[in-house]
Amino acid sequence: MSTTDATASPSALRRALRSKRFVFGGALTLVISVFVVVGPWLAPHGQNEVVGAPFSSQGLFGTDYLGQDVLSRVMYGGRSVLVIALLSTVLGMVLGVLIGVVAAYAGGWWDEVIMRLNDVMLAFPQILLALLVLTAVSQPRAWMIVLLVGASHAPRVARLARGVALGIVSRDFVHAAEALGERRSRVILAEVLPNMNAPLLAEAGLRLTYSIGIVAALGFLGFATDPSAANWGQMLNENRLALSTQPWSVLAPVLLIGLFTIGTNLTADGIAQLSQPGGGE
Amino acid sequence: MAETATLPEPLAETPPSQRRHGAAAWAAWLARRLGLSALTLWLVSMLVYVSTSSLGDPVRAIMGREYDADVARRTALTEQLNLDDPLPVRYLDWLRGLLSGDLGTGLASQRPVSEVIGPLVANTMVLVVIAAVVMIPVAFGIAMLSANYRRRRPDAAIQVVLLALAGLPEFVTGILLVALFATTVFQVLPAITLVAPGSTPWSTPEAMVLPVLTLVLAVAPYVSRIVRATLLEVLDSDYVELARLKGIPERVVMRKHALLNAIVPGIQVIALQLAWLAGGVVIVEAVFNYPGIGNQLVQSVRDHDVPVVQAISMIIAAVYVGVNLVADLLSILLTPRARTAISS
Numbered sequence: 001m002s003t004t005d006a007t008a009s010p011s012a013l014r015r016a017l018r019s020k021r022f023v024f025g026g027a028l029t030l031v032i033s034v035f036v037v038v039g040p041w042l043a044p045h046g047q048n049e050v051v052g053a054p055f056s057s058q059g060l061f062g063t064d065y066l067g068q069d070v071l072s073r074v075m076y077g078g079r080s081v082l083v084i085a086l087l088s089t090v091l092g093m094v095l096g097v098l099i100g101v102v103a104a105y106a107g108g109w110w111d112e113v114i115m116r117l118n119d120v121m122l123a124f125p126q127i128l129l130a131l132l133v134l135t136a137v138s139q140p141r142a143w144m145i146v147l148l149v150g151a152s153h154a155p156r157v158a159r160l161a162r163g164v165a166l167g168i169v170s171r172d173f174v175h176a177a178e179a180l181g182e183r184r185s186r187v188i189l190a191e192v193l194p195n196m197n198a199p200l201l202a203e204a205g206l207r208l209t210y211s212i213g214i215v216a217a218l219g220f221l222g223f224a225t226d227p228s229a230a231n232w233g234q235m236l237n238e239n240r241l242a243l244s245t246q247p248w249s250v251l252a253p254v255l256l257i258g259l260f261t262i263g264t265n266l267t268a269d270g271i272a273q274l275s276q277p278g279g280g281e
Numbered sequence: 282m283a284e285t286a287t288l289p290e291p292l293a294e295t296p297p298s299q300r301r302h303g304a305a306a307w308a309a310w311l312a313r314r315l316g317l318s319a320l321t322l323w324l325v326s327m328l329v330y331v332s333t334s335s336l337g338d339p340v341r342a343i344m345g346r347e348y349d350a351d352v353a354r355r356t357a358l359t360e361q362l363n364l365d366d367p368l369p370v371r372y373l374d375w376l377r378g379l380l381s382g383d384l385g386t387g388l389a390s391q392r393p394v395s396e397v398i399g400p401l402v403a404n405t406m407v408l409v410v411i412a413a414v415v416m417i418p419v420a421f422g423i424a425m426l427s428a429n430y431r432r433r434r435p436d437a438a439i440q441v442v443l444l445a446l447a448g449l450p451e452f453v454t455g456i457l458l459v460a461l462f463a464t465t466v467f468q469v470l471p472a473i474t475l476v477a478p479g480s481t482p483w484s485t486p487e488a489m490v491l492p493v494l495t496l497v498l499a500v501a502p503y504v505s506r507i508v509r510a511t512l513l514e515v516l517d518s519d520y521v522e523l524a525r526l527k528g529i530p531e532r533v534v535m536r537k538h539a540l541l542n543a544i545v546p547g548i549q550v551i552a553l554q555l556a557w558l559a560g561g562v563v564i565v566e567a568v569f570n571y572p573g574i575g576n577q578l579v580q581s582v583r584d585h586d587v588p589v590v591q592a593i594s595m596i597i598a599a600v601y602v603g604v605n606l607v608a609d610l611l612s613i614l615l616t617p618r619a620r621t622a623i624s625s
Contacts, residue, residue: 021441021444116317116320116321117324119321120321120324120325120328121328123321123322123325123598123601123602124325124328124560124594124597124598124601125557125559125560125561125563125597125601126560127560127563127564128560128563128578128594128597129332131563131578131579131582131590132329132332132333132590132594133332133333134582135333135342135581135582135585135586135587135590136332136333136334136338136342136585136587137342138341138342138585209448212450213449213450213451213453214450216450216452217450217452217564220452220564220567221564221567221579222579222583223582223583236452236456240456243456243459243460243464244464247460247464250456250460251456251457251460254453254456254457257450257453258449258450258453258457261448261449261450261453262445262448262449264448265444265445265447265448266441266444266445266448269444
């Protein structure tokens with residue numbers, strides 16, 4: 001993830017480059033992200049172009065259920081997964097950190113109420129929240145998936161953010177800022193948040209891993225935002241019956257999703273190790 | 282891909298007990314926790330009801346393009362879902378039914394919901410219980426192996442593999458296992474679960490191997506990593522060093538000192554993962570077409586079958602809340618520190 005490099009100080013970056021997990025995970029994430037971004041320009045065929053008979057072995061990975069080129073669709077199909085996963089991760093992080101920090105900073109009764117409501121959201125497995133709302137919707141849209149996945153991240157991020165913030169709000173520099181008469185919003189934004197960087201960065205990497213998984217899973221379960229466009233998750237749903245006859249039509253998108261999540265997860269763990277005292281292997 | 286293992290501190294939830302002793306303190310603690318669980322479930326029921334029946338228009342979703350043409354069916358559906366009543370009235374009606382065991386009528390099957398999902402609940406429970414029973418010794422075994430080689434090459438290798446597995450979405454694991462064992466490489470196991478009507482999935486045990494394996498691979502890495510971390514902490518501690526100096530063999534140190542201390546964090550992470558399994562089965566059942574509530578949930582969401590979705594969501598949330606309650610209780614009973622904090 002490029003964001004990790006931008007926000008870390010040079011010494012942190014140098015330490016990061018010594019962590020094998022971080023380097024390997026980061027490289028894997030980078031390679032697949034580049035593939036996803038430039039793929040559509042390099043694809044040999046259009047995403048809806050019929051090149052041969054259905055499930056034939058024409059081309060590198062053969063053709064899919066409609067006779068479209070699997071390689072080309074794989075090159076097109078990562079973009080929507082990546083964009084939706086990234087947006088929902090950002091949304092989930094922003095919402096979750098806000099909720100968690102406000103709960104920790106407000107304390108007392110507010111903290112109790114906010115965290116109790118948080119527990120209610122935690123009683124849902126993440127995919128279930130999306131499925132619940134999609135029940136009453138005739139055609140899922142991309143923004144709905146972003147909202148739902150983001151909303152399902154928020155309580156989980158909030159729990160972590162509250163824990164991290166609790167260790168900060170009682171420190172002297174926060175009291176000093178309050179004594180100087182800073183507004184509450186400014187204390188949170190300028191004093192508390194900047195000191196939560198490292199654990200939140202690791203959490204963001206983890207959330208991105210889960211976002212990719214959930215977004216692809218929704219496609220796999222048949223909740224397509226755009227039924228004709230190529231999408232890794234949806235490709236599994238379209239071609240799964242051909243797993244025995246034309247395995248690449250399923251294995252190509254599955255392997256890409258798998259490698260992507262392994263990459264982001266290793267990166268997240270690398271960051272988490274570095275943020276711990278004496279971390280790094 | 283399962284839930285992150287951020288463990289709650291067992292002491293955090295224990296209220297400081299004043300002037301109460303022994304049994305009374307325990308009863309008070311239990312009553313408080315049961316009350317909170319009931320409150321959570323009540324709020325969950327509101328969330329379930331509102332998000333399934335008022336955010337979108339279920340009737341429009343069910344009827345699709347026939348919405349404008351078929352006025353009679355539209356009225357019938359509106360009638361069946363009581364959509365003419367205001368939301369609070371509908372919700373209270375539904376809640377009253379839920380509490381008295383009447384889950385309504387499925388829209389797709391036109392049969393009572395309890396009849397539709399009754400047999401499926403048992404199938405899913407069998408799947409989850411087998412997965413849990415297989416997972417626990419496997420996860421502890423891997424953790425002990427890893428801790429045995431701590432900070433050496435085999436440990437590092439095991440940790441990277443576990444981390445990679447932890448990141449994989451469960452449908453990726455499932456499809457790769459199908460490709461490996463059922464279709465492309467070997468053809469030794471069935472790819473999907475086919476169950477004759479009136480029969481049960483466990484009457485064809487080979488069909489359960491891959492779904493169970495998928496769930497175990499999704500959950501074991503998390504448990505293993507937490508248990509290993511606890512084992513390492515204990516194995517590096519002063520009192521274990523003293524035990525070694527006294528000449529106690531490493532195997533006994535591992536069994537008597539390290540493993541016993543890893544049980545409480547182990548229970549918490551296992552509970553977290555069992556709770557996760559309640560949701561994780563949704564996708565795994567869909568991959569293998571396993572006849573359980575998860576697969577039915579996906580099917581019902583596709584059919585916009587609101588009453589079935591509501592019932593299954595409540596079951597999953599109830600399992601989640603229940604498992605967490607039992608885990609908290611167990612970890613307090615097994616932690617002497619926390620135990621005395623309550624009853625003294």
